[in-house]
Amino acid sequence: MDKGAFFTNNYPNLFICLGISEAEVDKKIKDTFETIFFNAVERFYFEKGESMGYILDTGNNDARSEGMSYGMMMAVQMDRKDIFDRLWLFSKTYMYQEKGKYQGYFAWSVSTEGIKNAEGPAPDGEEYFAMALFFASKRWGDGKPPFDYSVQARDILKHCIHQSEMVEGGDPMWDSKNYYIKFVPEAPFTDPSYHLPHFYELFAVMADEKDRPFWKKAAEESRKFLHITCDKDTGMAPEYSEFDGTPKHLINEGQFYSDSYRVAMNIGLDAAWFNRDESLSGIVDRLQSYFSENTKLGEYHSYTIKGEPLEQPALHPVAIIATNAAGSLAAKGKYRMEWVKNFWNLPLRKGERRYYDNCLYFFSLLMLAGQYKIYL
Incomplete structure (x- = not known):
């Protein structure tokens, strides 16, 4: 197993694999950042x-x-x-x-x-x-x-795991028994896209010393959780999930919905930084295969995690393309580089709903360019 950038300081740049120059990549990153933060119309x-x-x-x-x-x-x-x-x-x-x-x-x-x-x-x-x-x-x-x-x-981080000890009536953000992050502090369920094992690995180095074993365990358990919550055929994660991995309905009729898209991106960054569980690549492979074989690029809906399309159109189609591409940092399947190419050719979203799509767009861009760095 190849070690991630945490160990090697080597961050993969998948755009280079497409023949795109470093200068072009750097310009795209700069232009995207400028649009998000300073463009008169689209910031x-x-x-x-x-x-x-x-x-x-x-x-x-x-x-x-x-x-x-x-x-x-x-x-x-x-x-x-x-x-x-x-x-x-x-x-x-x-x-x-x-x-x-x-x-x-x-x-x-x-x-x-x-x-x-x-x-x-x-x-x-x-x-x-x-x-x-x-x-x-x-x-x-x-x-x-x-x-x-x-x-x-x-x-x-101290409040996140010790709130009940620190504040009267307070609830921690992580479940102390299974080490899962909760949807909200009071909730006995989770959001799969909140699971960031690559962050927890770093918290295990940087947090208060007495809490470092907790964060190390949280990283391990979150990787295991992704295997049980993502569908075995489509790779789709539910937007909200019970602790046993089964989908939980809260707001939207669909299960694979806006929050869910981040899971592929998170798996990609975890692979780039740590690559402790290479089998997570299978989740992204299945997800990329589903979308490549069953949909037209950008024409997406809300779905059950079994891939059954519902009438409701996807609220953030740009985010789906961006995060599926970022997942290519972990993927091994035949559609891996096709998603990177699709993303490279994808413009930023404009208009009312641009915030969420373009946040995930920028993160995915940094990841695929090898410029989402760890600072220790």
Whole structure:
């Protein structure tokens, strides 16, 4: 088994395999970042006052912990401390919970003026906040609070697994028995796309020392979970899942829906960084085969995880192409490079729903270019 970049510092660039030059790849990354953050029409990053900024969910007209933490990860990968600090200060000022059972967590949705739309957190925001902060600490060094990045990251992770001990009435974001991340702290079920074993491997190096065995175990158990929740024929993951891997219906009629798309991307990055479970490639192989053999490029629907198309069109078709391509970092099947080529030729999404698609587009672009880096 080939070791991942964590061990070798070698990040695969699949675009090079298509004959695309490094200069072309670098330009595409730069242009994409510029569009997301600075284009007058298509950006979804906005500055607030002299020291803050937010990522706008253009489909819902709010700022979410998901998007804020995504923006911070983009900024640290692109060495933009100015943007990173603006996003982090907005998050700490308007989303961070100072009291109550959610103390230490971040409200998952606020208005662009910083008014909380909900009190509860979404755990995928916390894990991205923590990872981006650790990387920032390594790239730029810790400053004065709240820019003491590594201190902030460790505090987030402490709350994530010890909330019930730290806060009266609080619930942790990870289940202490099976080591799975929960959909929300109170929920006895999970979201497969929240499972980021490659992040947990790094938390096992960077978190408080006493918690490092927990994170190591969480990485192992999340990889096992992906095998039981992704369909054995189609490779599709459900948007929400019981702890035994079976789909759970919450909001949408479909099971393979918007959150689900991230699973292939996550498997791809885990392979690029660690490659501890090479058999996860089979999930992406099946997923790529399903879409290549049963659909037209970009003409997607909501599906059951068995691949049965439902009437509802996919809300984020660009994200499906991007994440299936990112999964090629793990895949071994015959459609592997076809998806990379399709993605390279794919423009950014425009219009109202561009936020989610283009976030996953940019992450997939960095991954496939070998430029989504670990900072230790």
